[in-house]
Amino acid sequence: MEQRKTQRFPVRFRSSFTSLNVVGGDGNLMDLSLRGCRVESRIEVRPGTSLELRIQVFDDDPPLVVQEGIVRWSRTQQFGLEFVTMAPDEWARLQHTVTQLELHPYQHGQHGDTSTAA
Helix, strand or coil, X not given: CCCCCCCCEEEEEEEEEECCCCCEEEEEEEEECCCEEEEECCCCCCCCXXXXXXXXXXXXXXXXXXXXXXXXXXXXXXXXXXXXXXXXXXXHHHHHHHHHHHHCCCCCCECCECCCCC
């Protein structure tokens, strides 16, 4: 079994995904790393499918966009996506989000609400 190269963090962010000619739908992003994620969805997605993914990290911010991700595995109502192409500003947002998860792992994850009481 292959060892993961980056740490995954448990989260619960709303997400949506589309493919040019195959599939589209909504789901909940359950794990997040710099290289990929796990999505729970009622939509069946086949391994090898190329998707655009939108992740709603904060309710008040626009979604983080992964221009292209490849579905690496799929099972009942879940699939794993490897991030392939992201715009530089979206990559910076992803890095910031993962850094925040490293620093404050229990403050993130309920439907995109990552606010904390000050």
